[in-house]
Amino acid sequence: MGRYNFEQIIDRTNTDSLKYDFAIERGKDKDVMPLWVADMDFATAPEITDALVKRAQHGIFGYTYPKEEYQKTVLNWMKTRHNYEAKPEWLVYTPGVVFAISMALRAVTKEGDAVMIQNPVYYPFTNTVLENGRRLINNSLHYEIKDHRGVYTIDFDKFEDLIIENSVKAFILCNPHNPVGRVWTKDELQRIGDICLKHNVVIIADEIHEDFIYGEKKHIPIASISKEVENITITCTSPSKTFNLAGLQLSNIIIANPEIRKIFKKVMGKTGFDEPNIFGIIACQTAYTQGENWLEELKVYLWENINFVKDFIDTKLPKVVLTIPEGTYLVWLDFNEYGLELKDLENRIQKKAKLWLDEGIIFGKEGIGFERINIAAPRKTVEEAMNRIYEAFSDL
Numbered sequence: 001m002g003r004y005n006f007e008q009i010i011d012r013t014n015t016d017s018l019k020y021d022f023a024i025e026r027g028k029d030k031d032v033m034p035l036w037v038a039d040m041d042f043a044t045a046p047e048i049t050d051a052l053v054k055r056a057q058h059g060i061f062g063y064t065y066p067k068e069e070y071q072k073t074v075l076n077w078m079k080t081r082h083n084y085e086a087k088p089e090w091l092v093y094t095p096g097v098v099f100a101i102s103m104a105l106r107a108v109t110k111e112g113d114a115v116m117i118q119n120p121v122y123y124p125f126t127n128t129v130l131e132n133g134r135r136l137i138n139n140s141l142h143y144e145i146k147d148h149r150g151v152y153t154i155d156f157d158k159f160e161d162l163i164i165e166n167s168v169k170a171f172i173l174c175n176p177h178n179p180v181g182r183v184w185t186k187d188e189l190q191r192i193g194d195i196c197l198k199h200n201v202v203i204i205a206d207e208i209h210e211d212f213i214y215g216e217k218k219h220i221p222i223a224s225i226s227k228e229v230e231n232i233t234i235t236c237t238s239p240s241k242t243f244n245l246a247g248l249q250l251s252n253i254i255i256a257n258p259e260i261r262k263i264f265k266k267v268m269g270k271t272g273f274d275e276p277n278i279f280g281i282i283a284c285q286t287a288y289t290q291g292e293n294w295l296e297e298l299k300v301y302l303w304e305n306i307n308f309v310k311d312f313i314d315t316k317l318p319k320v321v322l323t324i325p326e327g328t329y330l331v332w333l334d335f336n337e338y339g340l341e342l343k344d345l346e347n348r349i350q351k352k353a354k355l356w357l358d359e360g361i362i363f364g365k366e367g368i369g370f371e372r373i374n375i376a377a378p379r380k381t382v383e384e385a386m387n388r389i390y391e392a393f394s395d396l
């Protein structure tokens, strides 16, 4: 074992945890094992907790705002970890990435404008587009099964055709792509960038999972592809997924284009949101200066969890088609070979296995027959979940 203990099972019940304390409210049985929403069952890096405790002991929690040091820290993280050089004045702080996407949509599109996404994708994209009165255009990812593994790619001809036919004004990129785990390559990002530049489409890049990349893959911020692409991109980042800080609500949005940035800030001003949360500021700064060792160990642990799931499926659930994630800690499982009605599949997962996963269909019709499982938990938890799935499908 390394320096940090990811095997420890921490009781998260009765902590107002969305994952653990809201099963009934969300229509699930009280005793389901939750592996749905994307937060982790690990304690954050101890350096972060120490810094938060120290700040809490000060006892005064008045208005706060990030200083130059904070900006430097965020930019340094982007530069050293993701080879992307941004400027301090490009940073805008929001209480979340979904909030930022909503602001971005209001900044760069009008009501009735078309906005493109690629299902199956993180479902709040759809809601945010529709709730803002924009038209949703979906360029479904191309899915095929090769050697019993799921493979997702972008249909670039369709990508461009849909943009032209619908006069698309903005495209929401998910990189790495939740739930299918693709880490888009330089070539793919270049093609996205070229098409968006050609047709004046603004790229809203949700790169919240940027720090969870496995093996030889590398996260490439789309804004780092070229100055031209950077100029049409709003990059949404946050330490919230990486260091398990979602409840602290702080995201760092990078907007190089001064016009877009100005409108984004203006639109955000209308919501009344101004100063970020003090604990978010402290946590982010500590994470990005002292959290790297923890993160590196965590990634090894997560990759072992992914491999555990892979081996389990290969030996005990041969009808499940796994898409091996290149990034994120979310694993996308295809149950379609069982040929079950959707209701039967859900019944087996929720009632027989007593698991609360994210049903594939919420990511779009492309997700029918799939389940997304969050493997950012101690191995014993993941093992228990996989055994429950095995039992629930053992009669088939």
Ligand SMILES: Cc1ncc(COP(=O)(O)O)c(C=O)c1O
Pocket: 037, 038, 095, 096, 097, 098, 099, 122, 174, 178, 206, 208, 209, 238, 240, 246, 251
């Ligand atoms: C792709 C993606 N974007 C955004 C979020 C949520 O971000 P926030 O809580 O900052 O709104 C998630 C959380 O699961 C996510 O997977």
